[in-house]
Amino acid sequence: MKRFVYLVVVSILLSVVTLNGCSPKKSASIVRYNIAAEPQYLDPGKATGIPEFTVLLNLFDGLTRYNEQNEIIPSVAEKWNGPNENNEYTFTLRKGVMWSNGDPVTAYDFEYSWKRALSPELASEYAYQLYYLKNGKILNSAVPAEGQTEFKMENKYYYPKLDEKGNPVLNADNSQVPDLDKPFSLDDIGVKATDDNTLLVSLESNTPFFLSLLTFTTYLPVNHLVVEKNPDWSKSAKNFVGNGPFKMNTWIHADKIEVVKNEKYWDAGVVKLSKILFTMVDNQATELVLWESGQLDVATNPPPIEFDRLKKEGKLQILPYLGTYYYAFNTTRKPFDDVRVRKALSFAIDRQSIVQNITKGEQKPAMAFVPYGIPDSTSDKEFRTVGGDQYFTDNNLEEAKELLAEAGFPGGAGFPEMNILYNSNETHHSIAQAIQQMWNEGLGIKCNLMNQEWKVYLDKRSSLDYDVARAGWIGDFMDPSTFLDTFYSSSGTSDTGWVSPSFDALIEKARSANDNFLRMRYLHDAEMLLMEDMPIAPIYFYTRPILISKKLQHYISSSLGYTDFKWTEISAETTP
Amino acid sequence: MALATYLIRKFIYIVIVVLTVATLTFIMAHAIPGGPFTREKPLPPAVKKNIEARYNLDKPVLFQYFDYMKNLIRLDLGPSFRYEALTVNDIIRQKFPISAVLGFVAIIIALILGIAAGTISALYPHRWQDSLFMFLALLGVSIPSFILATFLMYVVGFKLGWFPVAGWGSPAHIVLPAFTLAAYPMAFIAKTIRTNMLEVLNQDYIKVARAKGLPERIVLTRHAIKNAILPVITYLGPLVASVFTGSFLVESIFAIPGLGKYFVSSIYDRDYTVIMGVTIFYCVLLVGLNFLVDISYTFVDPRIRIVKQND
Numbered sequence: 047m048k049r050f051v052y053l054v055v056v057s058i059l060l061s062v063v064t065l066n067g068c069s070p071k072k073s074a075s076i077v078r079y080n081i082a083a084e085p086q087y088l089d090p091g092k093a094t095g096i097p098e099f100t101v102l103l104n105l106f107d108g109l110t111r112y113n114e115q116n117e118i119i120p121s122v123a124e125k126w127n128g129p130n131e132n133n134e135y136t137f138t139l140r141k142g143v144m145w146s147n148g149d150p151v152t153a154y155d156f157e158y159s160w161k162r163a164l165s166p167e168l169a170s171e172y173a174y175q176l177y178y179l180k181n182g183k184i185l186n187s188a189v190p191a192e193g194q195t196e197f198k199m200e201n202k203y204y205y206p207k208l209d210e211k212g213n214p215v216l217n218a219d220n221s222q223v224p225d226l227d228k229p230f231s232l233d234d235i236g237v238k239a240t241d242d243n244t245l246l247v248s249l250e251s252n253t254p255f256f257l258s259l260l261t262f263t264t265y266l267p268v269n270h271l272v273v274e275k276n277p278d279w280s281k282s283a284k285n286f287v288g289n290g291p292f293k294m295n296t297w298i299h300a301d302k303i304e305v306v307k308n309e310k311y312w313d314a315g316v317v318k319l320s321k322i323l324f325t326m327v328d329n330q331a332t333e334l335v336l337w338e339s340g341q342l343d344v345a346t347n348p349p350p351i352e353f354d355r356l357k358k359e360g361k362l363q364i365l366p367y368l369g370t371y372y373y374a375f376n377t378t379r380k381p382f383d384d385v386r387v388r389k390a391l392s393f394a395i396d397r398q399s400i401v402q403n404i405t406k407g408e409q410k411p412a413m414a415f416v417p418y419g420i421p422d423s424t425s426d427k428e429f430r431t432v433g434g435d436q437y438f439t440d441n442n443l444e445e446a447k448e449l450l451a452e453a454g455f456p457g458g459a460g461f462p463e464m465n466i467l468y469n470s471n472e473t474h475h476s477i478a479q480a481i482q483q484m485w486n487e488g489l490g491i492k493c494n495l496m497n498q499e500w501k502v503y504l505d506k507r508s509s510l511d512y513d514v515a516r517a518g519w520i521g522d523f524m525d526p527s528t529f530l531d532t533f534y535s536s537s538g539t540s541d542t543g544w545v546s547p548s549f550d551a552l553i554e555k556a557r558s559a560n561d562n563f564l565r566m567r568y569l570h571d572a573e574m575l576l577m578e579d580m581p582i583a584p585i586y587f588y589t590r591p592i593l594i595s596k597k598l599q600h601y602i603s604s605s606l607g608y609t610d611f612k613w614t615e616i617s618a619e620t621t622p
Numbered sequence: 623m624a625l626a627t628y629l630i631r632k633f634i635y636i637v638i639v640v641l642t643v644a645t646l647t648f649i650m651a652h653a654i655p656g657g658p659f660t661r662e663k664p665l666p667p668a669v670k671k672n673i674e675a676r677y678n679l680d681k682p683v684l685f686q687y688f689d690y691m692k693n694l695i696r697l698d699l700g701p702s703f704r705y706e707a708l709t710v711n712d713i714i715r716q717k718f719p720i721s722a723v724l725g726f727v728a729i730i731i732a733l734i735l736g737i738a739a740g741t742i743s744a745l746y747p748h749r750w751q752d753s754l755f756m757f758l759a760l761l762g763v764s765i766p767s768f769i770l771a772t773f774l775m776y777v778v779g780f781k782l783g784w785f786p787v788a789g790w791g792s793p794a795h796i797v798l799p800a801f802t803l804a805a806y807p808m809a810f811i812a813k814t815i816r817t818n819m820l821e822v823l824n825q826d827y828i829k830v831a832r833a834k835g836l837p838e839r840i841v842l843t844r845h846a847i848k849n850a851i852l853p854v855i856t857y858l859g860p861l862v863a864s865v866f867t868g869s870f871l872v873e874s875i876f877a878i879p880g881l882g883k884y885f886v887s888s889i890y891d892r893d894y895t896v897i898m899g900v901t902i903f904y905c906v907l908l909v910g911l912n913f914l915v916d917i918s919y920t921f922v923d924p925r926i927r928i929v930k931q932n933d
Contacts, residue, residue, distance in 0.1 A: 087706045169672035171665060187668035220680040222671075281707035299708060299716060301790065301879035325789075327877040331772065332788045336877075339780050339787055501656025501892055508664060518662070538664050 075320040075616055077598065079344040079609065080327050080336075084300045089280040090266035091163035092170045099263050099608040101303060101324055105288035106266040107311070109137055109156070109245075110257050114602055114613060118257045122151060122267070122289070122312075123245075126257075131560075133249040135256070141243060143312045145269045146286075146293040153239030158199060158270035160237045165197040166190055175264040175522065178256065180236025180248045189224035196277055203230040252560045254423075255525035262523060291317045291612040300326055318615045337593050344609070345593040350473055353406040353591060362591055364408045366419050366605040368521035369588035370529065372412070373466075373481070376510050377581050378543035381461065385579055386453040391514070392583035393438060393446035394488040395481055400585060404476045407591040411440050412584035415573055416526045419605050423566040429526045433570045437577035443488050450489055458490025465496040468516035469503040477585070478516065507541045517541065517582070521606060526569045527556065533576055544581035636909050643905045644694060644898060648687055651889075651897045658703035658892045677703060690898065699899035704891045710899030713884055718903070720790065721873070721880035725865040727796050728803035732861070736808040737854070740815025741847065747820060755812060762809025771802045771875040788877040799876040803869060807861050811854055818850035825849075859915040863908050 081097035090102055109123035120126070122143055128135035143151040162168055164176050164185045177183040188203035204224035207215040215223040236248035249256060259265060272279050272287045279285045283303075286294035291313070292305035303324040307317050325342065327333045330349040337345035348356060356362035375382040375391070382388060397411030410418065413436030420429045439445075447457075455461040466482060468474040478495050485491045493514075498506065507515050521528040531537055534553045535545045549572055556568035576582075590607065597617045602610040659665060659673055674680040678689065693700055699710035739759070743752040775798060779787035785797045822828060823846060831841045869882035881900065888896035 084705060086704055089706070092706065166668075166672045166675075169669075169676040171659070171661070171669060171673065173669050173672075174666045183668070186666075186672070219685075221675060297707075298879065299705070299712075300883070325877075326879075327788065329874050329877065332775070332875055332877050335775060335780050335787050336789075339783075341787065341789075500890060501660050502654070504660050504662060505655040508660075538666070 075318060076323060077319055077321075077344070077611060077614065077616070078323045078325060078342050079611075080325045080333050080342055080346055081303075082326060082328050082333070082347055084326050085303075087280070088286070088297075090263050090268055091159060091168055092172070093263045094171050096607040097324075097326075099606075101305070102263045102266060102290075103261075103608050103610050104290055104292045104305060104322060104612070105286075105294060106263075106290040107143075108260050108262075108266045109139075110260045111612070112261055112602060112604060112610065114600060116602075116604075118261070128247075129249070129252070129256070133252055135247045135249075137245040137247065139243040139245065140312055143289065144310045145272075145289050146308050146310055147269070147272065148310065149269055149271055149287075150242070151267065151269075151289050152242040153245040154242070155267045155270050156245050157237050157239040158273075159267045160265065161185070161199070161232055161235055162197045162268070162273070163264055164235065165201070166203075167195055167197045167201070170264070172264045175259070175262055178249050178251075178253050178259065180250055181234045182236065182250070184230060185232070185235055188230045189222045191224070198274070199232065201232065203232070204228055205230055251557050252562075252565065254562050254565065255523055255527075258524045292319075292322060295321075302326065313612075316613055318613070319611055322611055334593070337595075343595040343598060348591055348593050350404075350406060350591075356593070361593055363594055365590040365592055365603050367588040367590035367607060368417055368419055368524075368528075368605045369518060370412055370415055370417050371409075371516075371518045371585045371588060372415070373583045373585060374507070374515045374517045374542045375581055375583070376512050376514070376543060378510055379513060381453065381455070382513065384453050386449040387455070388580045388583070389438075390446040390450040390453065390489060391485060391491075392580055393442040393449070394484055395583060395585065396441040396484055397585055398440055400477055400480055404480060405473060405586065407589045409586040409589050412587050413438050413440055415576055415582070415584050416529045417521070417587040420521070420524055420526055423562040429566065429569070432566070433573060437574065446489060455491075458492075461489075461491045464491070464493045464513040466493055466514050466516070467496045467498065467503060467506055467512040469500045470497050474516050510541070510543050515541070518588070520588070523606070526566075526573070527553075530569055530572050530576070533581070540581070542581040544579065546575065546579060549575050549579075632913060636906070636913070639909055640902060640905055641691075644691070644902050645687075647898050647901045648690065648894075651892070651894050652683060652686075654889075654892070656892055658894060660892065677701075690895075694902070699902070700895035702893055702896050704888075704893045704896070710895050713896060714881065714899065714903050717879060717881040717884065720878060721866060721869055721882050724796060724799055724803065724873075724878060724880060725862070725869060727800040728865055729807070729858075729861065731800055731804040732807040732811055733854075735804070736811025737815050737847070737851070739808075739812040740850075741819055741842070743812065743816040744819030744823065752816075756816070759809035759812045762805045762812075765805065767802055767805065768871050768875060770805055771799070771872055774798045774802060775875065788875070790878045795876075795878075799872050799878060802872050802876075803865055807857075807865070810857070814853050814857065815850055818853060819846060822846050822850045855915065855918060859912045862911050866907065867904055 079100070081100055083097045085093070085098045085101055086095060087093050087098060088101060090106055093099065093102055107121050109121060110118050111121040113119045122139055123137040124140040126135055126137045139151070139153055145151055160176055160179065163170050164173050164179070164182050166186060166188060167190055173186045177186070185203065187206065189206050191202040191204065194201055204226060205228040207223040207225040209215055217223055236250070238246045240246060253259070267289065269287045272285070276285055279287065283294045283297040288294065288308070289311070291308060291311050293308040294303070295306045296302070296304040304321060305324070306321050307319060308314065311317060327336060330347050333342065333345045334348055334352060336342040348362065353362060375388045377383050397413070401409040401411055414430065414433065416429055416433070418428060418430045421427065422429045422432045450456070450458065466478045468478050475495070475497060482493050482495060485493055506512050507517065519529060519532055530553060533540045533544065533549060535550050552568045552572040552575065556565050556572065559565035559568060599615045599617055600613040602613070604610070657679070659670065665673070671680070678686060690700065699714070702708045702710060702713065739755040743755045746752050775787050779785050779798055786792070786795050789795055828841060828845055831845050867882070867885065869880060870886045872878070873880045873882040884896055885900050885904070888900060
C-alpha cells in the first residue's frame with residue numbers, strides 16, 4: 047500500500063513539476079490577432095490572401111491608405127494631379143519618408159516595385175493587379191533575355207515569337223522563344239519616377255477605382271536598395287525592411303509574427319500600439335477557446351455552430367465583407383443549357399431560410415451578383431441600390447414550376463438526376479443539403495450531393511466536369527468590375543461555359559468609357575444581362591463574423607478582409 | 623564480420639525502401655487532381671506560365687522526377703511551393719524538433735505511468751487499484767485523441783486554468799498535448815505489463831527469489847519487471863512511429879507548430895516537394911527506428927541473436 051501511495055505521488059509530481067509560468071501578463075498596448083495561417087509570401091509584389099494582406103498593410107505604406115471613415119487619404123503620396131484625359135496621374139511624394147532601415151522612400155522605389163511585380167522573373171500570382179498600368183500586361187507576358195532570372199531595371203525583354211497561327215513558338219523545354227526583332231523596353235511601362243518625389247503613372251484606360259487600388263498590397267513599395275542586394279530579404283525577420291506604421295521583429299514560421307511600432311514611420315505620432323502579435327492558429331475551436339480565455343484579442347474564424355451562443359452573449363461582431371456565394375450551372379450540359387431550367391432552379395431556392403438557419407452570420411440573401419458596399423459613379427450612391435436591390439424574387443416557387451414545365455419537365459417529370467458539387471466544409475454541406483431538399487420538394491427534381499476535397503473540386507469546376515457547383519467570389523477592390531469581369535469570356539474565371547458576346551461588349555465598353563456615369567451604366571447593364579441569362583444562381587452576400595476584444599478601438603477592418611492597426615488604441619477598461 | 627555484413631545488408635535495404643517510397647510518393651502526389659497553383663481565381667495565362675517556369679512545372683514529368691531524385695541524393699529536398707520563405711529542409715529542421723520533444727515527453731509519460739499502473743494492477747489483482755487502473759486503461763484505448771484533446775483543453779486549460787490552453791513556448795505548453803498523445807500507449811502499456819507481470823510473478827524463479835528472502839522491491843525491479851518489459855520494447859518501434867506521425871490532430875488542436883501538420887496540409891496544398899520531403903523523412907525515421915529496436919532486442923533478451931551462429 048505504501049508503494050502504491052508513493053507511485054501515485056510521484057506521478058502527480060511529475061505532471062506538476064512541468065507546470066510553470068504560463069504568463070497571462072498583458073501589456074496595455076499589444077494586440078494579439080489570429081491570421082490563422084502561415085503567410086505564403088511577405089513580399090508585397092507576390093502576396094496573395096487575407097493573412098498576407100493583414101500583415102503587410104501594417105508593415106508597409108502605399109501612396110494612399112483607407113482611413114477609419116473608409117475614405118481614401120494620401121499616405122506616402124502627399125498629393126496628386128489627375129487623371130487627365132490620357133489617364134495619367136502625377137503623384138507628389140511626401141519628403142522625409144524613410145524605410146525602417148533609414149533609407150529614404152523615393153519615387154524610384156515605387157517605379158522599381160511595380161515593374162518588378164510585373165516582371166516575368168518574379169512570377170507573381172497577383173501581377174494582374176498591375177495590368178491597369180500602361181503596357182503592364184505586355185511586360186508580364188514578355189520573354190526575358192537569355193540567362194536573366196532576377197529582375198533588374200536594366201533587364202532586357204522581347205515579345206514572344208509567334209508562329210503563323212499566332213501561337214507562341216516553344217523551345218524543347220516548353221519555354222517561349224523570344225522574337226529578337228521585337229524588343230520590349232521597361233520604359234514603356236506606365237510608371238516613371240522623374241525625381242525623388244515625383245511619380246508619373248499612366249494607365250491603359252479610365253480606371254476610376256485606381257486610388258483605391260493603390261492601397262492593395264501589389265502596389266505597396268519595396269526598398270530597391272535592399273531587394274537588389276538580397277533577393278531573400280522578405281523570407282526572414284532579420285533582413286526585412288518596410289515603411290509602414292510597424293516593423294518586423296520576429297517571424298517564427300507556422301507559429302507567430304511579431305511586429306513592433308516603427309519609430310521611423312513618417313506618421314509615427316498617431317501610432318499608439320507598441321506591438322502586434324499575429325498568431326497562426328488554424329483550428330477554429332482552439333481559436334475560440336484562446337479568445338474566450340483572453341489569450342487572443344481578435345479571432346477571425348469563429349465556428350458557425352457557436353454563433354447563436356456568441357450572439358446571445360453579445361460577443362460576436364458582424365463586419366461587412368465584399369463577396370458573393372453562388373451556385374454555378376454548367377451551361378454546356380443538358381438540361382442546364384436551357385435558361386428556363388437555370389432560372390427555375392435559381393428561383394426555387396429559399397435564400398432567406400439559408401441565411402437564417404445555416405450561415406447565421408447576418409448574411410443578406412442575394413438576388414443579384416454584385417454585393418452591397420461598392421460605390422456607384424458618385425461616392426454618395428451604392429452600386430447595388432442604384433441597380434435595384436434584386437433582379438428576381440426569393441423563393442418564387444410558382445414561377446419556378448412554370449418555367450420548368452415550359453422547359454419540358456412539368457413537375458420535374460423526365461428531369462435527369464443531377465449532382466451538386468461542393469468542397470468539403472460543414473457550411474457548404476448544410477447548404478447543399480438544404481438546396482437538395484428545396485429542389486426535390488419544390489420542383490420534384492432528384493439530386494445527389496458530391497463532396498470533394500478542395501483542389502479536386504476546383505479541378506472539376508474549371509474543367510466543367512459538374513452539373514451544379516457551389517462557388518464564391520471575393521472582391522479585390524472597391525468596384526463592380528472586380529465581380530463582373532469574372533464572366534468576361536476570355537477571363538477564364540467563369541467556370542460555367544457561359545459565353546455572351548453582348549455581355550463581353552458591355553464589359554469592353556465599360557473598360558474604355560471615359561465618363562464614370564456611363565461606365566457604371568454599362569456595368570449595370572452587364573449585371574442585368576447576367577441575371578437575365580442566369581449562368582449562376584446567387585445565394586447570399588458574405589459577411590465577416592469575427593470576435594474582437596471590446597478594449598480595441600479605432601481599428602480599420604476593410605470589407606476586402608484585411609485589418610489596419612495604424613490608428614488602433616487600447617482602452618483602459620479591460621474585458622473580463 | 624557477420625555483424626558488418628548484417629549492417630551493410632540492412633543499409634542497402636534501407637536505401638531501396640527509401641527510393642521506392644520516394645518514387646511511389648512522387649507518382650501519387652502528381653496523380654491527384656489539381657496542382658500547387660490551382661486557385662479559386664484561376665491565374666491569367668501569362669502569370670501561370672511564369673510561375674510554372676519558375677518551379678520547372680512546365681517541364682515533362684519524367685524530367686521533374688529525375689531532377690528531384692538528383693537533388694534528393696544530395697539531401698536537397700527543394701523549395702516549398704506554398705511557402706516562399708521555406709525550403710523543405712528548413713521545414714524539417716525547424717519543425718521536427720518540436721514534434722520530437724512533444725513525442726518524447728509523451729512516450730516518457732506513457733512508459734512511466736503505463737508501467738507503474740500495470741505493475742500496481744498486477745500486484746493487487748482484482749482489488750480496487752486494479753479495477754481503477756484497468757478502467758482508466760479502457761478509457762485510454764477507447765477515447766479518440768481529438769475528444770480527449772478538446773476535453774483537456776476545455777476543462778484543465780480553460781475552466782481550471784492549470785495549463786495554457788494551446789500554443790508552444792514554455793514547458794507548461796507541453797503538458798496537455800503530451801498527455802493526449804500518451805493516453806493510448808499508456809493504456810496499452812499498462813494492460814500489457816499487467817498481463818505479463820501476472821504471468822511472470824507465477825514463475826518458479828520469482829518464487830525462488832522470494833523464498834531466498836529477497837526484499838519484494840528487489841524481486842520486482844531485478845527479476846519481475848525486467849522480464850515483463852520485453853513486449854513493451856517490441857511495441858516501442860510502432861509506438862514511436864504512431865506518436866510521431868499521428869501527432870497531426872493533436873498539433874492542430876493545440877496549435878503546436880510541429881512537423882505533423884505539414885504531413886497532412888502539404889497534401890491539401892499539393893505542395894509536391896513538401897509531401898515528398900516529409901514522407902521520405904518519416905520513412906527514414908521509421909526504418910531507422912525499427913533497425914534500432916531490432917538491435918536492442920539482443921541486449922535485453924540474450925535468446926535473440928541478430929546473426930545466426932550457423933549463417
